[in-house]
Amino acid sequence: MTHILVIDDDPDILAIIKIGLTKDGHQVVTCAQPQELQLDQIDFFDLILLDIMMPQLNGYDLIQELRQRTEIPIIFLTAKTRENDILYGLSLGADDYLTKPFRIAELRARIKAHLRRETREHYTSLNLEPYRFNLLQKQLYYQDQLVPLTKGEYAICEFLA
Incomplete structure (x- = not known):
């Protein structure tokens, strides 16, 4: 069973994602207030879904903090659709970028692909x-x-x- 953290300030998005991913057998933890995250426990998760436009702590700032602590896959889920936004998000360390509105089937396929890559052997x-x-x-x-x-x-x- 994989553990997925979803960080978004929209409770409806959190609910839809949790329902869709739970059906695939994932354990999903949602967070509507990213400033309250326990960053020292972030390695518990296998993948993170992260919104960009959130009050108090935006996804750009949060990914920079996360990348100092972990290399687990991070997928941006955001309404920011401009090419510059996508390129900037990827340059900060995002592994993928999916714009809202998105199809849950596409999100599930991207998650599956990232998790499959994570099971490959990593060299130290x-x-x-x-x-x-x-x-x-x-x-x-x-x-x-x-x-x-x-x-x-x-x-x-x-x-x-």
């Missing part, structure tokens, strides 16, 4: 003897000795590897 290290990259901790080892690098130096080394 890259071994190029005698070098080993710890991709999670962003560290480079040479013959099992930690190489002290700045963030920029590490990023270049990882890119080249």
Whole structure:
């Protein structure tokens, strides 16, 4: 069973999504007040659906906080339909962007695709003897000795590897 968090200030949208996704066997938690989220518990979820235009804390600001804590898939569900809005949302770390009004069948298909990708094997290290990259901790080892690098130096080394 997958756990999906839906963040939107519209209670009708929350209800429709919860009903539709619960039928697929997902456990859905809804949140109408994003400023009250327990960010330290966000990794409990397998996927997040996030609105952009909400009072007090908008989706753009929230995704930036979320991306500092987790890499789980985040799909924007929003009425913002301009190309610049879509590009900006994706540049902040959204994995997908669906505009309102949306069809629940399309939302369910996108969720299924993202969850399928998440079950693929994720690599935490890259071994190029005698070098080993710890991709999670962003560290480079040479013959099992930690190489002290700045963030920029590490990023270049990882890119080249």
